[in-house]
Amino acid sequence: MCAIVGIFGNEKASRLASLALFSMQHRGQEATGISSSSDGKIYTIKNRGLVSEVFDNNALEYLKGNMAIGHNRYSTAGGDSILDAQPVFAKYKLGEISIVHNGNLINKKAVRQELIDNGAIFQTGMDTENLVHLIAKNSKDRLRDRIKEALDKTIGAYCFIIQSRSKQFVIRDRYGIRPLSIGKLKSGGYIVASETCAFDLVDAEFIRDVRPGEMLIFSEKVEEPESIQLYEPEYRPCAFEYVYFARPDSVIDGKSVYKAREDMGKTLAINDRGNDIKIDMVIPVPDSGVPAAIGYAAESGIPFELGIIRNHYVGRTFIEPTQEMRDLKVKMKLSPMKSLIAGKSLLVIDDSIVRGTTSRRIVKILKEAGAKEVHFRVASPEIKFPCYYGIDTPTKEELISHRMNKEEIREHIQADTLEYLSIEDLKNSIGNDRNYALESFDGDYFVTK
Numbered sequence: 001m002c003a004i005v006g007i008f009g010n011e012k013a014s015r016l017a018s019l020a021l022f023s024m025q026h027r028g029q030e031a032t033g034i035s036s037s038s039d040g041k042i043y044t045i046k047n048r049g050l051v052s053e054v055f056d057n058n059a060l061e062y063l064k065g066n067m068a069i070g071h072n073r074y075s076t077a078g079g080d081s082i083l084d085a086q087p088v089f090a091k092y093k094l095g096e097i098s099i100v101h102n103g104n105l106i107n108k109k110a111v112r113q114e115l116i117d118n119g120a121i122f123q124t125g126m127d128t129e130n131l132v133h134l135i136a137k138n139s140k141d142r143l144r145d146r147i148k149e150a151l152d153k154t155i156g157a158y159c160f161i162i163q164s165r166s167k168q169f170v171i172r173d174r175y176g177i178r179p180l181s182i183g184k185l186k187s188g189g190y191i192v193a194s195e196t197c198a199f200d201l202v203d204a205e206f207i208r209d210v211r212p213g214e215m216l217i218f219s220e221k222v223e224e225p226e227s228i229q230l231y232e233p234e235y236r237p238c239a240f241e242y243v244y245f246a247r248p249d250s251v252i253d254g255k256s257v258y259k260a261r262e263d264m265g266k267t268l269a270i271n272d273r274g275n276d277i278k279i280d281m282v283i284p285v286p287d288s289g290v291p292a293a294i295g296y297a298a299e300s301g302i303p304f305e306l307g308i309i310r311n312h313y314v315g316r317t318f319i320e321p322t323q324e325m326r327d328l329k330v331k332m333k334l335s336p337m338k339s340l341i342a343g344k345s346l347l348v349i350d351d352s353i354v355r356g357t358t359s360r361r362i363v364k365i366l367k368e369a370g371a372k373e374v375h376f377r378v379a380s381p382e383i384k385f386p387c388y389y390g391i392d393t394p395t396k397e398e399l400i401s402h403r404m405n406k407e408e409i410r411e412h413i414q415a416d417t418l419e420y421l422s423i424e425d426l427k428n429s430i431g432n433d434r435n436y437a438l439e440s441f442d443g444d445y446f447v448t449k
Contacts, residue, residue, distance in 0.1 A: 265295025
């Protein structure tokens with residue numbers, strides 16, 4: 001669930017790219033990188049850490065030119081080596097290229113092995129490097145043709161931005177699983193980014209979403225980007241963007257993330273009508289549970305309270321690479337308001353339960369703080385299946401809903417009651433005017449080409 005950005009046609013390209021990456025820090029906190037192009041040469045800086053740590057003024061001065069691409073890393077493939085940070089840079093017959101990628105290529109192992117058998121030498125553990133080799137080994141004279149043939153051999157969820165010394169190529173897979181939007185910079189040029197929240201910080205006007213199966217080509221010779229429909233769209237945007245990953249002020253494929261989460265909470269409240277439980281207050285698990293809790297409170301008439309305070313200097317626990325780090329960060333991140341919740345019956349709303357670590361800890365700290373009852377509500381369906389399209393749930397064993405039924409999970413997290421949204425509830429909350437990628441909930445692995 002990485003963040004990618006492309007800036008084209010602006011003399012402050014690398015600075016704007018760093019601002020956009022800063023606004024999308026929630027999509028990846030392991031590493032960050034930017035490549036810029038100037039005078040026929042590509043300049044790259046990437047390192048472990050946050051955007052604000054990696055890109056100081058000296059770094060941005062080095063990244064000169066009027067075009068740049070950037071990436072925030074959240075690993076689903078590869079390791080934690082600095083070599084696995086992006087952009088991925090390479091020199092080949094046509095010159096220099098740099099690539100950023102959001103998603104996961106499900107045929108990566110087979111393609112990589114075939115490339116190795118034919119003499120390719122890999123420097124990283126990332127599936128993104130497959131595309132570099134496929135492009136480099138192609139004999140076509142134009143980069144766009146090499147990209148097209150490389151993509152024909154690529155199966156999975158992907159948004160790519162490929163930068164040469166003078167052009168940018170933006171591609172979204174035929175299913176549109178991962179989000180990608182294009183905007184016009186008021187200071188000149190264009191921006192392409194994973195989320196529209198990046199547009200606000202760089203003062204850009206939203207134009208449209210990149211269409212599934214589309215390739216945009218930005219060139220200094222053409223004022224507006226050229227659009228090529230590479231593949232027939234089979235639109236299936238990722239529902240988990242609305243549940244958890246996207247920032248609430250983003251608009252993903254025309255739908256407000258905040259509004260969708262609020263409607264999920266309202267649906268939970270409607271489903272709770274007639275339940276014989278007495279609730280004193282609705283409490284969100286901050287921050288991604290807040291809009292759903294507001295929706296629940298509005299629909300039910302039960303007061304909304306911030307009963308759990310989040311330390312915002314601790315990152316997102318779900319995207320930490322190890323369970324040990326997730327456990328520690330849950331303790332560091334969340335603190336109960338004892339004076340508010342002591343002796344009260346609480347209805348706690350979280351966006352999802354993946355491994356159960358956070359949920360169990362939350363119930364425990366609330367009861368230790370004096371809560372009389374803790375009723376847990378989840379603004380998404382049960383996550384029973386691993387996602388191979390960009391979410392870090394590689395095995396079924398990691399998913400608590402695969403190992404346990406609802407009652408067993410309730411006992412495990414020590415809640416008094418536990419309820420989820422159904423898959424139909426989720427679709428209705430986001431808007432049932434389209435199909436969604438729901439593989440985490442229904443096991444439908446629909447990506448086949």
